[in-house]
Amino acid sequence: MPHTRSVSMFISVGAGSRYEPSELAGLSHFLEHLPFKGTRSWPTALAISEAVEGVGGIMNAATDREMTSFWCKVASVYADRALPVIIDLVRHPLLDPTEMEKERDVILDELRMTNDYPAEVCALLIDRAIWPGQAMGRDVGGEPKTVSAIGLEDVRQYMERQYRPNNTVISIAGALDHDTAVGMLAEATADWMPGEPLGWEPVVAAADDAPTILLDTRPAEDTNLCIGMPGLMMTDPDRYAATVLNGVLGDGMSSRLFQNLRENLGITYDVHSALSNYRDCGALVVSCGTEPARAAEAVQATRTELLGMLERVPDTEVHKVREYIKGRLLMRMEDSRAVAAWLSSQELLLGEITTPDETASRIDAVTPTDVLRTAERLISPQAFRLAVVGPHENDTEFRAALSG
Secondary structure, eight states: OTTOSEEEEEEEESOSGGGSOGGGTTHHHHHHHGGGGOBSSSOSHHHHHHHHHTTTOEEEEEEOSSOEEEEEEEEGGGHHHHHHHHHHHHHOBOOOHHHHHHHHHHHHHHHHHHHTOHHHHHHHHHHHHHSTTSGGGSOTTOOHHHHHHOOHHHHHHHHHHHSSGGGEEEEEEESOOHHHHHHHHHHHHTTOOOOOOOOOOOOOOOOTTSOSEEEEEOOOSSEEEEEEEEOOOTTOTTHHHHHHHHHHHHSSTTSHHIIIIIIITOOOSOEEEEEEEOSSOEEEEEEEEEOGGGHHHHHHHHHHHHHHTTSOOOHHHHHHHHHHHHHHHHHHTTSHHHHHHHHHHHHHHHSSOOOHHHHHHHHHTOOHHHHHHHHHHHOOGGGOEEEEEESOSOSHHHHHHHHO
């Protein structure tokens, strides 16, 4: 990316909540925190921060169900100073027991903080409703009980299995040529030996008698709602049609959900839908917040818009959404960090990379017939799950609204 002034480095490891035993839920996330406490060459958290922030750079990490990522973005002239730091995070963390106990308290505080945000609680509840009793439905960060049970040896053994070169992708994007990037990495990874990583837990469909509504009753001025249903895996041929379907339904201010629930009915400040895709499953989730007195009305209106997708979408609407999706995608690719993330996640999870231009072409090929077929695969009242967080004593009104 010679037009940029930055270089972004992304290290993606096949480690996440789907790889963990239930009694150690949160292990991947715990491990993600610990390298920032000190490494072989940068032995303190301050030394790590200063090495990158001292040249104006930024760095962070994130854990999801199937991947843990460490990333760094710096001005291109400092790439050779930043890369050794981020490599040391995944290769040579000190895993100091004293620092681990400090970080345990930090993570427990992070879990408590999440519980203070009703929208985040609602998002966790809808995952549990779609995938009950399994890794896909758990909080990636774990629970206080499981995080408290994780020991240093658990962390060491897990890192020994997962943080291996054959389970890792390193991507670099920005104002740095290919040969220079490869040369920088060759020395830093020369003695990194492959291993046999753990497998991930396959998804299990919810039983017929699984609850369709999960309610968290708490005093609040607002009610947060999520209506979700199982979606498509990341390799499904209909995934591009599903992206267009989601655009029509609830991605952006011109989507059906936003225009109806906000502009026409005035029920909510923000309403949107989102797709998630994983190795063997996925989800389509609509989220909004509204005043408690109108919460059931919001559920009913959302249900109506979902079922409306089972009618053929006009060509003009599909065309509008295709252009919206392509424009957002191509603009996002101006950022070196977004490009590095795009490359590493696809290579790790799919074993192949679709370029932004190829993706745009596949979006362009989606027809109204494709959208309708995909809607018929995904959307049915029997598949609906509802999560509610707010001042409601029971789910009676929501059950009526969800069933129509």
